[in-house]
Amino acid sequence: MKYLRRFVWYLATRLLALAVVLAMMTIAFYFSMNASNIYVILKDGMAQRAQTVMMGETPGQLEKYFAKSYIDRDNVLTSIKLGTNPYARYNIKGFDHRLTMEWMWSWPWDDTARATITEHIPAIDGRISASGKAITPQEQWPVPRWESARYNVVLSRDNGQWHIKNMTYAGAAKQ
DSSP: OHHHHHHHHHHHHHHHHHHHHHHHHHHHHHHHHHHHHHHHHHHHHHHHHHHHHHHOOOGGGGGGTBOHHHHHHOHHHHHHHHTOOTTTTEEEEEEEEEEEEEEEEOOTTOSEEEEEEEEEEEEEEEEEOOTTSOOOGGGOOOOOOOOOEEEEEEEEEETTEEEEEEEEEEEEOOO
8 A cells, every 4th residue: 555655646746747847838838929929010010110100101001010099199100190200201212120129028828918129220211302393402411310219018919919009118229
C-alpha cells in the first residue's frame, strides 16, 4: 500500500507539472500571437493615418485599423476636415515611417490590449504644389516635419480583428 501511494503521488506531481508547463506554453503562444497581430495593426494603421494626412488619401481605408469612433475625434485627421492640414499645399511622393512598440500587454483570453508606441517620420519626399500659378520664393519652403510622438494606445478585438480604439498623446518622442 505504501508503494502504491508513493507511485500515485509521483504520477500526480509529474502530471501536474506537465499541465502547468503546457498551460504556460499555451499562454505564451497566444500572447505572442496577439503581440504580433497588434504590432502589424499599429504599424500599418499609423502609416495609413500619416498617408491619409500627407497624400490626401480617403479616410475610408482607416476603418481597417481604427474604430470609427476614434477616426471621428482624431486631432490629426480632423485637420483635413477643418482645412488646416499643413500638407494640403504639398505634393508628397513618399515618406519614411517608423514605429516602435515600447510596451504591450494583452491577456490571451481578453479582447482588449494596451500598448505604448513611438511614431517617427524622419524623411518626407515632396514639393509644394504649383497648381497652375507661379511659386514665389516664400512658397518654396520645405515640407513641414511630422511631429514625432509617443502614444498610449488601447486596442479592442471585434470578431477576431484588432482595432485601435483610443490613442492618447503621451509626449514628444526623442529623436
